[in-house]
Amino acid sequence: MNERVVACGAGFAGDRTEPAVALAASGRVHAVALECLAERTLVPGLRARRSDPQAGADPRLRRRLRPLLPVARANGCRVISNLGAANPRAAGLQIARLAGACGCSGLRVAAVLGDDVMALAAQVEWQEPFSGELLGAHAYLGADALREAVVEGADVIVTGRVADSALFSAELLPILLDEADALAGATTVGHLLECSGQVTGGNFEMPDGDSLSAREFAELGFPLARVFADGSAEIGLLDGASGRVDALTCTLQLLYEVHDPGSYITPDVILDFTGVKFEQIGRNLVRMSGARARGRPRKLKVSGFVEQPGFVADVEIGYAGTHALQRGRIAADALRLRLDDWQPEDLRIDLVGVDSTLGPASLPAPNRAPEVRVHVSARCADAEMAQIVEDEVYSLTLSGPAGGGSVRSERRPSLAVVDGLIPRELVRTETVWEQAP
Amino acid sequence: MRVGSLAIGRSGDKGGTLDLTLVALDDAGYRWLESRLTEAVAQAALARVMPGQAKRYAVPGLRALKFVVSGALPGGVYATLHAGLHWQKAAIWVLLDLELD
Numbered sequence: 001m002n003e004r005v006v007a008c009g010a011g012f013a014g015d016r017t018e019p020a021v022a023l024a025a026s027g028r029v030h031a032v033a034l035e036c037l038a039e040r041t042l043v044p045g046l047r048a049r050r051s052d053p054q055a056g057a058d059p060r061l062r063r064r065l066r067p068l069l070p071v072a073r074a075n076g077c078r079v080i081s082n083l084g085a086a087n088p089r090a091a092g093l094q095i096a097r098l099a100g101a102c103g104c105s106g107l108r109v110a111a112v113l114g115d116d117v118m119a120l121a122a123q124v125e126w127q128e129p130f131s132g133e134l135l136g137a138h139a140y141l142g143a144d145a146l147r148e149a150v151v152e153g154a155d156v157i158v159t160g161r162v163a164d165s166a167l168f169s170a171e172l173l174p175i176l177l178d179e180a181d182a183l184a185g186a187t188t189v190g191h192l193l194e195c196s197g198q199v200t201g202g203n204f205e206m207p208d209g210d211s212l213s214a215r216e217f218a219e220l221g222f223p224l225a226r227v228f229a230d231g232s233a234e235i236g237l238l239d240g241a242s243g244r245v246d247a248l249t250c251t252l253q254l255l256y257e258v259h260d261p262g263s264y265i266t267p268d269v270i271l272d273f274t275g276v277k278f279e280q281i282g283r284n285l286v287r288m289s290g291a292r293a294r295g296r297p298r299k300l301k302v303s304g305f306v307e308q309p310g311f312v313a314d315v316e317i318g319y320a321g322t323h324a325l326q327r328g329r330i331a332a333d334a335l336r337l338r339l340d341d342w343q344p345e346d347l348r349i350d351l352v353g354v355d356s357t358l359g360p361a362s363l364p365a366p367n368r369a370p371e372v373r374v375h376v377s378a379r380c381a382d383a384e385m386a387q388i389v390e391d392e393v394y395s396l397t398l399s400g401p402a403g404g405g406s407v408r409s410e411r412r413p414s415l416a417v418v419d420g421l422i423p424r425e426l427v428r429t430e431t432v433w434e435q436a437p
Numbered sequence: 438m439r440v441g442s443l444a445i446g447r448s449g450d451k452g453g454t455l456d457l458t459l460v461a462l463d464d465a466g467y468r469w470l471e472s473r474l475t476e477a478v479a480q481a482a483l484a485r486v487m488p489g490q491a492k493r494y495a496v497p498g499l500r501a502l503k504f505v506v507s508g509a510l511p512g513g514v515y516a517t518l519h520a521g522l523h524w525q526k527a528a529i530w531v532l533l534d535l536e537l538d
Contacts, residue, residue, distance in 0.1 A: 039515065198447075203526075207442050207462065248445060248460060251499050255458040257449035259505045261496045274496055314520060348518035356520045360485045361531045377518040412522075417513045419452055 004175050006168045006189065007224035010034040010064070010081075011196030013041045017064050019196070019222035024072040024079075026238050029224055031171040032072065034064065034081035035164045035194050039417055042161070043305050045086030046136040056087030057094060065095060065156075066102055073104050073155060080146070080167050084158045086136065088113055091158045092434045099156070099436035107156065107436035110149035114429030115141050115161040117302060117422060124302050124420040132308040132416065139300045139422055142267030143187070145429040146170035154433075161303065163267050165190030168225075177229045180293030183269050185231015188276065188291035191264075192235055192253050196222045199253040200237055200284075201244035216242040225288075232289040234281065247278035250286050263294060265301070267424075270294040299421040308414040313378050313386035315393040316352060318406035320371040325354070327401035328372035334400055335376055338392050346379040373406070379414075386411050441533030443470060444502075448529040455487065455509035457529050459502045467500040473537045479504050482535050486528070504532070 009020025009032040023029050041058050049056035058064075061083045072079050084091035092111030099107040117124065117139045124137060138161035149157040150170050157170070168190030169183070176182040192199050197220045205211045212220070221241025227233040235250060237243050254273055258264045264271040275290040319327045332349050339347055352373035355362040376393055380386040396404045443466035444459040459474070461467035476493040483491055489508035496503070510517070510525060517524060 203447060204445070206445060248462075251460045251501060252445060252447045252458060254499070255460075255496070255501055255503055256447055257451055257456060258458075258503070259451075259454070259456060259494075261494055261499075261501070261503060274498055276499065312516070312518065316520065346518075350520070352520055357524050357527045358486055358531060361482065361534075363534065375520040377520065379518065412515065415515045417452060417515070 002175055002229040003226060004030045004172055005224055005226050006030065006171050006193065007032045008035070008168070008193040008196045008222045009068070010036050011194060011198065012036070013038045013058065013060065015196055017067065021067050021071050022238060022241070023222060023224060024068060024075055024077040027075045029077050031078040031080055033167040033193070034079065034083060035167055036060070036064070037082040037085055037161060039305065039415065042085050042138070043135060043415060046305065049086050054090045056085060057091035058083040058085045061091060061094060062098060065098055069099050069104050069107065069156070070102055073107060078155060078157065078171065080157045080170065082159045082162050082167060084111060084160045086160065088158050088160045089432055092432055095156055095158060096434035096436045104436050108154050109156045109158065109434040109436070110152070110154035111432045111434065112141070112145050112149060112157060112159040112162070112429060113432060114145060114427055115139050115159065117427060120422060120426055121304070123426060124304070124422050126304065126418055126420040128418065130306050130416060130418045132306040135305040135307050137302055137304045139302045139427050140267050141427070141429060142166050143170040143173055144268060147173055148431045150174065164194040165266055166268060168193055169268065172227050175229050176231060180269060181291065182229065182231035184271050184291040184293040185233065185289070186227060187266050187269055187271060188231070188254070188273070188288065189225045189227050189233045192250060192288065193223050193225060195253060195256065197243070198256065199223050199235065199245065199249050201249060204244070204249055204252065212242070212244060231291060232287065234285055234287050236285040243284060245284040245286055246280055247286060250278045250288065265297050267297065267300055269296055298424060300424050300427055302420040302422050304418040304420060306416040306418055308416055310379065310381045310414045311383065311386045311411040312414065313380050313389045313409065313411055315376045315390050315409040316373045316407065317393050317396055317404045318371060318373040319401065319403060321403065325365070325369045325372050327403070328374050330401050331374045331396050331404060334396065335374065335392060339378070339389070342378060348377045350375055438469070438537055440470065440474060440535045440537060444533070446529040446533050448526050450510055450514055450525050452513050453508055453510045455489070455506040455525055455528055457504040457506070457532055459532060461500040464500065467497065470502060471495055471497070474502060474532070478537070479532060482531055486531055
């Protein structure tokens with residue numbers, strides 16, 4: 001067999017769960033990949049693992065896999081995911097037990113370890129100096145780390161930090177021609193699929209404002225790709241699924257979060273996208289070809305998580321009715337006066353509904369607005385400072401413009417992500433097997 | 438001419454770097470954008486909203502322009518003082534809503 005079908009069942013930690021089940025149930029898909037790892041799940045996982053060595057996997061693991069595992073097994077569809085987060089070994093055990101409990105006795109689970117390079121942190125070349133406590137350091141593994149699990153026939157492969165595209169290209173390794181451009185194509189397929197709905201019409205609008213309908217967004221199908229030995233592929237949707245796949249949706253996703261399009265670095269291969277071609281060959285079906293390899297990086301990217309003391313306090317108060325915009329503006333100015341001892345770079349005050357997103361580049365404000373919200377964010381060294389900001393906003397209900405209310409606030413812990421590089425030969429990977437009872 | 442009448446776009450981010458993609462709908466639109474939306478023009482527009490320096494990449498085969506702004510998101514997306522998280526998803530409208538002669 002010189003082609004394989006891979007699909008995306010999740011493009012971020014909180015993504016919808018039912019598209020993966022639909023793709024696995026179709027019987028067309030050899031592997032469904034779930035990209036679920038984010039700083040916001042990895043960091044709590046690292047903290048949890050400190051006190052409990054069995055903790056640290058993605059907390060959504062059960063919710064995601066319980067409906068998927070029986071369907072995937074019945075259809076011969078492998079599940080590949082970075083749901084292992086800060087603890088892929090424990091995740092492998094959890095998945096095997098879960099599989100046993102949902103009728104998948106004998107299911108083989110491979111946990112791929114080695115991304116956690118905290119013990120090698122001193123050998124990481126950090127891009128910039130940082131202060132604060134390093135919570136964890138994770139290297140981006142490539143598809144080669146998953147090869148054993150694929151070749152040995154794992155039903156589920158669970159990892160920690162792996163390049164998102166490698167969750168897809170790993171499945172393709174056994175069918176690819178032994179040439180760098182074939183691997184480049186397979187990696188490009190992974191890059192196109194890894195953000196789920198972003199290649200099928202999500203986060204997409206035509207110049208005239210045309211986009212999918214509310215129902216189509218609500219039922220958006222996730223993508224699949226039929227990939228050939230030379231690394232070329234057909235990107236599409238399941239028959240009847242909602243969405244839009246064309247050269248424009250593919251091009252936007254191809255270049256998404258890419259810096260130099262002629263040199264996109266992944267752990268397995270440096271990609272040149274400048275010669276990629278997209279050709280519509282059917283309804284919601286696009287043929288992709290022309291990805292080229294520009295060598296293999298000698299170092300792997302490392303993400304480090306640095307815990308810093310303090311919070312960002314993010315607080316809002318709303319105004320409605322006649323003169324709402326005027327009252328909101330006065331409230332914002334009153335807060336500027338009350339908080340004038342704050343460092344300007346640690347404080348932001350603006351109006352939600354007017355300029356809170358694009359600031360001075362916002363479109364002109366309306367003269368009248370039915371309602372407006374005043375937003376304040378402040379970098380606070382500790383909880384007491386955060387409370388002072390929250391209280392200042394709340395005080396406007398009594399001592400500010402008329403009718404201030406609908407107050408909400410949140411505190412975000414201060415977390416910095418630092419990038420580094422590590423020589424790839426220092427990163428040793430290991431595959432640990434579990435079997436569902 | 439509004440940039441967004443000729444092209445579609447999307448914002449992305451990696452660490453402290455913002456990346457903006459524009460894809461023109463046809464060759465004429467691409468040539469117009471390629472000549473008018475220079476690195477300096479984009480930098481001037483983006484500097485109203487964010488720190489950092491924009492670098493442009495042109496991909497004629499895909500009718501695409503990329504603007505990569507290093508230092509645009511100091512401390513990364515979680516360190517933002519914007520309301521909520523991920524304001525940068527809307528940053529592409531700084532370019533889409535740009536009017537150029």
